[in-house]
Amino acid sequence: MKTIDLHIHTNLSDGFLSPVRVVKEAKKIGLAAIAITDHDEIAGNEPAVLEGERLGMEVIPGMEISVDLDGRPAHMLGYFIDYRNPELIASIRLLQGYRRKRNPQIFRRLHQLGLMVTEQEVKEISGGNYIGRPHIAQALVDRGYVHSTAQAFEKYLGNGAPAYVQKQRFSAQQGIEVIRRAGGLAVLAHPFSLGAESEAELSTIVEHLKRMGLGGIEVFCSPHLEEQTELYLRLANNFNLLVTGGTDFHGEWKPHVQLGVGKGNLQIPYSLLEKMKKVHLAKYKLSASEVNF
Numbered sequence: 001m002k003t004i005d006l007h008i009h010t011n012l013s014d015g016f017l018s019p020v021r022v023v024k025e026a027k028k029i030g031l032a033a034i035a036i037t038d039h040d041e042i043a044g045n046e047p048a049v050l051e052g053e054r055l056g057m058e059v060i061p062g063m064e065i066s067v068d069l070d071g072r073p074a075h076m077l078g079y080f081i082d083y084r085n086p087e088l089i090a091s092i093r094l095l096q097g098y099r100r101k102r103n104p105q106i107f108r109r110l111h112q113l114g115l116m117v118t119e120q121e122v123k124e125i126s127g128g129n130y131i132g133r134p135h136i137a138q139a140l141v142d143r144g145y146v147h148s149t150a151q152a153f154e155k156y157l158g159n160g161a162p163a164y165v166q167k168q169r170f171s172a173q174q175g176i177e178v179i180r181r182a183g184g185l186a187v188l189a190h191p192f193s194l195g196a197e198s199e200a201e202l203s204t205i206v207e208h209l210k211r212m213g214l215g216g217i218e219v220f221c222s223p224h225l226e227e228q229t230e231l232y233l234r235l236a237n238n239f240n241l242l243v244t245g246g247t248d249f250h251g252e253w254k255p256h257v258q259l260g261v262g263k264g265n266l267q268i269p270y271s272l273l274e275k276m277k278k279v280h281l282a283k284y285k286l287s288a289s290e291v292n293f
């Protein structure tokens, strides 16, 4: 069976491999198509698409942004985006600014807790301009404050922990609009992060998002338990939303998740991408010039 991985982070956000390396690895393990979905970053798409053309690997332009849905944090994936769209580029710059504003606050809190990590050492760990929490977590490990990055999140950096700082986000409506105005398909990533407590509650949220223009749900993803996958599939079918899947691969920053297979058992069929293309591209791309989203 031809398989795909539509949720991949590179070293332009908090992944480990460069976009070009991701394409090479995907080709090596025989994936039929991938999407690069960096947080608040679209610059990995062009090199990946070019490398894909060179190697004969289908690369779908993508992104992942954090949004706020009435106080709940959610991640929104965008697929088939036009990464040269000026409005999209401006929105990405804005989101990157929100992130940059957050980091000094995280460092201040860590210092107040007696944890002396510096922005400079974290920058060296990330190897680039993007500093995300996984990089800060690694610095805490390197300094011996914690045993693992997972422990760093649990004790200090995760939602609700003492050094957690909420980042300014787009609203869900804004996030979906940004994606759609760049010709993209907006997909709710790993729905469990919404923290809904029942199927009915999640169903209401999905219905609400669909009215805002949501086009799909990430049904298959490494952290999903079997019953979650079934639930998300049921919701996608109920609301006539597209089904997508990806590993949320971060390379060595999340070593238990492998490209293409997640924790070892994911197999995301190419047929999902075919349906995404058929439904989305027919609906939006062809009429993009006339449709006023």
Ligand SMILES: [Zn+2]
Pocket: 064, 075, 189, 190
């Ligand atoms: Zn995510």
Ligand SMILES: [Zn+2]
Pocket: 007, 009, 037, 064, 248
């Ligand atoms: Zn992700």
